[in-house]
Amino acid sequence: MYTLKKSLGQHFLKDENICRKIVEALPVAAGAQVLEVGPGAGAITKYLLELPGITFKAVELDTEKVQYLEHTFPAIRGKLINESFLDMQAPYQGEFAVIGNFPYNISTQIMFRILDWKEQVPVVVGMFQKEVALRIAAKHGNKDYGILSVFLQRFYDVEYLFEVHEDCFNPPPKVKSAVIRLTRLASPLPVKSEKKFTLLVKTAFGQRRKQLRNPLKGFFDKTFLQEPIFTKRAEELTVADFAALTEHML
Structure with a gap:
C-alpha cells in the first residue's frame, strides 16, 4: 500500500x-529511450513497461512510491531514479522522449527543464492542469498566450490532445x-541573442495590456520604435515576431 502526499501534488490516475x-x-x-516523470502508483508505467x-x-x-513500484512491477527494478526531476542529470546519452502525469505544482518548472534538454528531447507527452496546458498550446492573439507559450513554441510544435x-x-x-504533446521543430527560430530574446519576451508580457512601445522603449532606438509593430500588445506578436525583434535590440 502507499499514501498520497499532498505536498508532492499527488493525484493518481x-x-x-x-x-x-x-x-x-x-x-x-x-531502440527509443523513454523517461517517465512522476510514475506515482504506476498507472501509466505498467503500459510503458x-x-x-x-x-x-x-x-x-x-x-515510498519507489518501493511500491518495485514491489508491484518487478520489471521496473533498476529503472527507477529516486530523486527530483528538477535536480537530476540527463538520464540518457542521446535523445529520449519524456512522458508523465506531471505533478501540477511543478509542471511549469518541468517544462523549463525540458528546454534545458531540448537537443536531447524530441517529444514530450504530458498531463497538466488545464490552465497550464492551454498556456503552453495557445497561439498569438489568444488571452492564454504568454511567456511559456513563446519559449516552448520556439522549439516545439504543441498539440492540445484531450481533457481529463x-x-x-x-x-x-x-x-x-x-x-x-510537444514535438521538436526541425528548424527552431534563430535569435540574435538568447539573453536578449528572454529579456524581450518577459518584459513585453510583464505589461501585456500596454502597447509594446511603452515597456520596450529602452531596448530599441527611437526611430525603430516608430515601426507599426510597437502599437501592438505582446499577445498579438507571433514567436517569429519576437525572434525578429532581437535583431534590432540595442
Whole structure:
C-alpha cells in the first residue's frame, strides 16, 4: 500500500482508458529511450513497461512510491531514479522522449527543464492542469498566450490532445486537466541573442495590456520604435515576431 502526499501534488490516475490514451500518444520506435516523470502508483508505467524494444526509466521523488513500484512491477527494478526531476542529470546519452502525469505544482518548472534538454528531447507527452496546458498550446492573439507559450513554441510544435475529467483521479483534483504533446521543430527560430530574446519576451508580457512601445522603449532606438509593430500588445506578436525583434535590440 502507499499514501498520497499532498505536498508532492499527488493525484493518481485510475481510469485505464485515459492511461492507455496517454501512452498511445507517445510516438516510439524500436531502440527509443523513454523517461517517465512522476510514475506515482504506476498507472501509466505498467503500459510503458509493455512497449516493445524501448529503453525505459522513470524518475520518482517519493521513496515510498519507489518501493511500491518495485514491489508491484518487478520489471521496473533498476529503472527507477529516486530523486527530483528538477535536480537530476540527463538520464540518457542521446535523445529520449519524456512522458508523465506531471505533478501540477511543478509542471511549469518541468517544462523549463525540458528546454534545458531540448537537443536531447524530441517529444514530450504530458498531463497538466488545464490552465497550464492551454498556456503552453495557445497561439498569438489568444488571452492564454504568454511567456511559456513563446519559449516552448520556439522549439516545439504543441498539440492540445484531450481533457481529463476530475473523476479519473484519486483523489479528484480541484482543477481541470488536459494532455498535450510537444514535438521538436526541425528548424527552431534563430535569435540574435538568447539573453536578449528572454529579456524581450518577459518584459513585453510583464505589461501585456500596454502597447509594446511603452515597456520596450529602452531596448530599441527611437526611430525603430516608430515601426507599426510597437502599437501592438505582446499577445498579438507571433514567436517569429519576437525572434525578429532581437535583431534590432540595442
